[in-house]
Amino acid sequence: MDEALQDAYDRDDIDALIRLYTSAADAAEDRHEIDAACFYLTHAFIFALERGAPEAAALNLRLADRGRSHLLGL
Amino acid sequence: MIDQSPLTQVMSSVNTANGLPNEHYVDPLVFEQEKRSVLFANWSGVGFGKDIPEAGDAKPFDFLGMPLLAVRDRDGSVGVFQNTCRHRGMILVDQPRNIAGAIRCPYHSWCYGLDGKLRATPHVGGPGQNTHEDVDPEKLGLFRIRSHVWRDVIFVNVDCKAPAFEQVHASLIARWSEFDQPVHHGGQTSSLQLTVKANWKLAVENYCESYHLPWVHPGLNTYSRLEDHYNIEERGAFSGQGTLVYRQLTDDQGTTFPDFKGLGRQWDEGAEYIAVYPNVLIGVQRDHSHVIILQPIDCETTVEHIELYYAQTAQQTPDLANLRATNAQMWKSVFEEDVFVVEGMQKGRHGDMFDGGRFSPVMDSPTHNFHHWVASQIEQGRVA
Ligand code: FES
Ligand SMILES: [Fe+2]
Numbered sequence: 001m002d003e004a005l006q007d008a009y010d011r012d013d014i015d016a017l018i019r020l021y022t023s024a025a026d027a028a029e030d031r032h033e034i035d036a037a038c039f040y041l042t043h044a045f046i047f048a049l050e051r052g053a054p055e056a057a058a059l060n061l062r063l064a065d066r067g068r069s070h071l072l073g074l
Numbered sequence: 075m076i077d078q079s080p081l082t083q084v085m086s087s088v089n090t091a092n093g094l095p096n097e098h099y100v101d102p103l104v105f106e107q108e109k110r111s112v113l114f115a116n117w118s119g120v121g122f123g124k125d126i127p128e129a130g131d132a133k134p135f136d137f138l139g140m141p142l143l144a145v146r147d148r149d150g151s152v153g154v155f156q157n158t159c160r161h162r163g164m165i166l167v168d169q170p171r172n173i174a175g176a177i178r179c180p181y182h183s184w185c186y187g188l189d190g191k192l193r194a195t196p197h198v199g200g201p202g203q204n205t206h207e208d209v210d211p212e213k214l215g216l217f218r219i220r221s222h223v224w225r226d227v228i229f230v231n232v233d234c235k236a237p238a239f240e241q242v243h244a245s246l247i248a249r250w251s252e253f254d255q256p257v258h259h260g261g262q263t264s265s266l267q268l269t270v271k272a273n274w275k276l277a278v279e280n281y282c283e284s285y286h287l288p289w290v291h292p293g294l295n296t297y298s299r300l301e302d303h304y305n306i307e308e309r310g311a312f313s314g315q316g317t318l319v320y321r322q323l324t325d326d327q328g329t330t331f332p333d334f335k336g337l338g339r340q341w342d343e344g345a346e347y348i349a350v351y352p353n354v355l356i357g358v359q360r361d362h363s364h365v366i367i368l369q370p371i372d373c374e375t376t377v378e379h380i381e382l383y384y385a386q387t388a389q390q391t392p393d394l395a396n397l398r399a400t401n402a403q404m405w406k407s408v409f410e411e412d413v414f415v416v417e418g419m420q421k422g423r424h425g426d427m428f429d430g431g432r433f434s435p436v437m438d439s440p441t442h443n444f445h446h447w448v449a450s451q452i453e454q455g456r457v458a
Pocket of ligand 2: 280
């Protein structure tokens with residue numbers, strides 16, 4: 001995971017960053033580590049927002065549902 | 075407050091007036107004062123719409139040390155913002171680029187929309203907690219700079235206090251209403267930049283007079299004589315010169331650029347060159363137009379951004395590529411011929427005894443009109 005992330009950062013591969021942070025969030029959620037999940041979700045969301053990626057809406061919703069973000073009309 | 079002589083002598087009639095005193099060209103403190111009361115208090119040109127053609131295109135500009143960001147929004151409109159993050163003041167965008175979704179600050183990743191609204195504040199309430207009751211995104215959007223696009227020039231009024239652009243320049247807009255149609259930039263060869271070691275005002279002053287043409291541009295004057303030129307002046311707004319003998323550029327085959335549509339007969343051989351105060355110089359001719367933005371770098375350095383525009387796009391007229399290049403070359407040599415006088419007047423203003431100079435009551439009224447305007451702006455700034 002760390003290596004894949006580092007690699008994505010090195011390549012400036014935003015799509016990969018969105019994907020990797022989302023799966024890290026999913027895994028943390030499965031372990032009921034909500035703070036960690038929201039940390040990763042935040043990163044996935046911010047990169048998706050920057051990129052104008054369609055995933056941004058769902059990621060924003062997941063954070064907003066947990067009271068971690070304002071709900072944007074995406 | 076700078077101890078300065080009143081500018082009444084500058085503001086008297088052209089017959090008896092002196093030009094602006096030396097300090098307006100060589101003193102960094104006066105430059106700073108003019109930055110506020112002349113350039114920030116009015117509609118100054120900072121860039122060109124053609125540099126941000128697509129939705130999401132963003133280009134940073136430095137305007138007298140003020141970091142600005144011009145952005146093309148999804149609806150095609152241009153917005154200008156202060157290029158400074160509302161969090162810790164980081165520069166947001168340091169290179170021209172396309173923003174696909176949001177402007178993300180490179181420091182802590184606060185994100186802004188193309189409309190400047192603050193969209194996200196990651197971890198602002200602690201890790202994974204992206205809101206905080208004391209951080210209201212509604213109040214923390216990017217500072218919007220008042221802007222207006224005319225003839226592809228992005229004008230800004232930094233202090234937000236000037237009347238609307240259309241109001242300030244109503245008379246010029248009416249004068250050139252026939253040219254109120256789309257202009258298309260000629261592409262890479264139609265873009266020139268000159269750095270001159272001179273105060274920006276000297277470039278304005280040289281542009282709006284025709285007195286120097288036979289001496290500095292003898293080539294131009296083989297077909298454009300002094301008596302074929304007239305002065306243009308509008309108190310408080312603009313000044314320049316017109317010609318009655320504009321000749322279109324042609325190649326060996328007699329090809330010319332297509333004309334702007336529906337122009338009256340006066341433009342068959344008429345052309346006008348006007349300084350739109352403070353720092354934008356525009357020339358209109360039947361078949362092309364040029365725009366120069368004077369970017370003041372410091373008291374004695376100016377970058378001239380020169381752009382050529384046509385009635386049809388480069389894509390529509392690929393066969394005119396050579397003619398466009400020739401035309402750009404022609405203008406380049408004309409503007410380069412002006413560099414030594416603009417730089418020479420700058421050097422001359424280090425002569426302590428120069429008193430601003432005396433004008434030709436007949437030939438120099440466009441220059442005097444500009445000085446009158448600058449002086450009135452400075453006096454207004456002193457009162458304010
Ligand atoms: S300075 Fe921009 S997010 Fe911190
Ligand atoms: Fe000239």
